[in-house]
Amino acid sequence: MIGRLNHVAIAVPDLDAAAAQYRTTLGADVGPPQDEPDHGVTVVFITLPNTKIELLYPLGADSPIQGFLDKNPSGGIHHMCFEVEDILAARDRLLAEGARVLGGGDPKIGAHGKPVLFLHPKDFNGCLIELEQI
């Protein structure tokens, strides 16, 4: 069911410093910051040859990553995103297997403009998993 690893998302306490570090110290292809007000984050995309890293920084008062940064002030890996062909079929399979889908189970439009779902970390070895329909 799951296909490519679309991205790994890292919450960071200083977006400019993290972007500069990936660009200069690690020599990666780092894009400009992009505000995503609907998702409460500013994002920097890092393009690797086979996948992407997304640096996340809180935007606005109700950012979904503020709590994560409060618990992890140095930052950390926030989630990983797997691609699926049919997000409703994926959701139904997960629910039938007893996994919990966050937010009521209806896909939302994610930061890439495509339908996404998030799965409960406690059901998946402490990892927050995003599924994105491609």
Next chain:
Amino acid sequence: MIGRLNHVAIAVPDLDAAAAQYRTTLGADVGPPQDEPDHGVTVVFITLPNTKIELLYPLGADSPIQGFLDKNPSGGIHHMCFEVEDILAARDRLLAEGARVLGGGDPKIGAHGKPVLFLHPKDFNGCLIELEQI
């Protein structure tokens, strides 16, 4: 400098359950468990179309991931591994930029039989980064 994302490694409290979950619930291509006594882990490789997930479980009394599981009993993302062409050149660039290389800075032979280095998580937004020479 960094190339492909070689793998994301997830420390898990129950290797059989995690492997079964990726195989059955998430429908991924999941290999058999492989003991890596030199590295203190049993590993299950999950092959995605563009990269790998590695499930890690402690092996032996001095496993390097036991402390992580003690702190994170549900498991969690332990590290991510980027490929580099020349690990000594990568190390020298990192040291020149002020980043800390764990374990004295000499590459070791990793679980894939190739030279690896680990970078200090406090220097990289709380993320443990492995570099592997390909």
